Amino acid sequence: MLSDEARRAVTDVARAMLSVRPLAQARGAVSRLPTGLEPGESAACAEAVLTAVAAELEVPGLEFGPRGDGAEQSVFELVMAEHLDLAARLVVLGPLTAGDLAAAVAEARKVAAKVAAESFGxxxxxxxxxxxxxxxxxxxxxxxxxxxxxxxxxxxxxxxxxxxxxxxxxxxxxxxxxxxxxxxxxxxxxxxxxxxxxxxxxxxxxxxxxxxxxxxxxxxxxxxxxxxxxxxxxxxxxxxxxxxxxxxxxxxxxxxxxxxxxxxxxxxxxxxxxxxxxxxxxxxxxxxxxxxxxxxxxxxxxxxxxxxxxxxxxxxxxxxxxxxxxxxxxxxxxxxxxxxxxxxxxxxxxxxxxxxxxxxxxxxxxxxxxxxxxxxxxxxxxxxxxxxxxxxxxxxxxxxxxx
Missing domain, CATH: 3.40.50.1820 (Alpha/Beta hydrolase fold, catalytic domain)
Incomplete structure (x- = not known):
């Protein structure tokens, strides 16, 4: 389960993702966005949560990694990364482990669905x-x-x-x-x-x-x-x-x-x-x-x-x-x-x-x-x-x- 703090962070991320959806859809390309988390089990779990939120919101092409893969980011990726501000928002997901993942993903998708229903859309x-x-x-x-x-x-x-x-x-x-x-x-x-x-x-x-x-x-x-x-x-x-x-x-x-x-x-x-x-x-x-x-x-x-x-x-x-x-x-x-x-x-x-x-x-x-x-x-x-x-x-x- 997500803590109250983590749920608020996922809510903020979901709102930001919805806002970048037009740009992500228009690009029709992969956008690599670093989470800022240290590589490891917790980072992999956070990435899975983010991927589930993006899927729930139908935001295409977003790929998440702990620090990026070293490749130079495009202007579009830099702008999306700044708007999502993952490094600041996801620190509360640090304690996630593989044992928590299924429940966390399910809850994150529910949070994202609620955000979508209340969004500008x-x-x-x-x-x-x-x-x-x-x-x-x-x-x-x-x-x-x-x-x-x-x-x-x-x-x-x-x-x-x-x-x-x-x-x-x-x-x-x-x-x-x-x-x-x-x-x-x-x-x-x-x-x-x-x-x-x-x-x-x-x-x-x-x-x-x-x-x-x-x-x-x-x-x-x-x-x-x-x-x-x-x-x-x-x-x-x-x-x-x-x-x-x-x-x-x-x-x-x-x-x-x-x-x-x-x-x-x-x-x-x-x-x-x-x-x-x-x-x-x-x-x-x-x-x-x-x-x-x-x-x-x-x-x-x-x-x-x-x-x-x-x-x-x-x-x-x-x-x-x-x-x-x-x-x-x-x-x-x-x-x-x-x-x-x-x-x-x-x-x-x-x-x-x-x-x-x-x-x-x-x-x-x-x-x-x-x-x-x-x-x-x-x-x-x-x-x-x-x-x-x-x-x-x-x-x-x-x-x-x-x-």
């Missing part, structure tokens, strides 16, 4: 939405249907779990929907026949709403999702009640400067979207330089679209049109109330772009926080959660009064 709709061109979209839903609806247009290519703090916050009083980018999640057998431009991705907003029985909604755009939110509001204003645009990365022609990060990503994606061979070369070089700049706590999610050359190619094909489209032509058609949020020190999406957009949206108000960027946004650091809740309360009040 519980928000996944059992069926996919299907967009106008046949693209299948994995949809996530939380909160009570019938309450004011909020649709989250997240950063392109990122697992929906990256939005979990926002979903948990907003679902207290709202019906919250989000989806994962077309062609990058689930079984996709005909990617090259799907549309990739901003217009079809804006149409995905309404495919998700239709799938969940939502007629009108507030749309929140995060990072590149701000462009999709703008395009959706301009295309179907009768279905978008209001907008909030968070650390948007906008192409504004010569009217406004761009951060070096934005400019570099545009150049990278244009190159990699040309063909799969080029994408493979760019991906191989790019991932080797990423480790130092990855955000702690969410690196295993942010890495997802870089997991393989094919996935990276698809990411560049889908994300490139969002980063490249000139949004100036959309702004006149967006007359809904809009909250535009940026910060003084965002170095990934130039704050000047958000200021420029807010100045030209008739119903916009601008909030400039002292600190933040498109990654701190997903950890909801600072006052961003309160900003969102306050804005939603203000724009919903007239609607409720009218109703």
């Amino acid at each position: 519980r928000h996944r709709r059992p069926t996919d939405a299907v967009s106008a061109d046949g693209a299948r979209l994995q949809v996530y839903e939380a909160g009570e249907p019938g309450r004011p609806a909020v649709v989250l247009a997240s950063a392109c290519g990122m697992p929906a779990e990256l939005c979990e703090p926002w979903i948990e916050l907003l679902a207290r009083d709202h019906h919250v929907l989000t989806w994962e980018s077309r062609g990058l999640f689930g079984a996709v057998t005909q990617f090259d026949t799907l549309g990739h431009d901003t217009a079809v991705q804006a149409a995905d907003v309404f495919a998700v709403m239709d799938h969940c029985g939502v007629e009108r909604a507030h749309v929140m755009g995060f990072c590149g999702g701000s462009v999709i939110a703008l395009a959706a509001a301009a295309a179907r204003p009768e279905r978008v009640t209001s907008l909030s645009l968070w650390h948007g990365a906008y192409e504004l022609g010569g009217d406004c400067p761009k951060a070096d990060h934005h400019r570099n990503m545009q150049a990278l994606m244009e190159m990699a979207a040309g063909d799969r061979d080029t994408a493979a070369g760019v991906q191989s070089v790019f991932v080797q330089t990423m480790l130092a700049g990855l955000p702690p706590g969410t690196a295993h999610l942010v890495l997802y679209p870089y997991a393989t050359p094919e996935l990276f190619y698809r990411y560049c094909r889908v994300n490139g049109p969002i980063t490249d489209i000139d949004v100036r032509g959309m702004l006149a058609g967006v007359r809904q109330p809009v909250l535009v949020v940026t910060s003084e020190d965002d170095s990934t999406a130039d704050p000047a772009g958000s200021r420029w957009v807010a100045d030209r949206l008739p119903g916009a108000e601008l909030r400039v926080e002292p600190h933040g960027d498109h990654m701190s946004l997903f950890t909801m650091s600072g006052a961003v959660g309160a900003l969102a809740v306050d804005f939603l309360a203000r724009v919903e009040s007239p609607l409720q009064a009218a109703g």
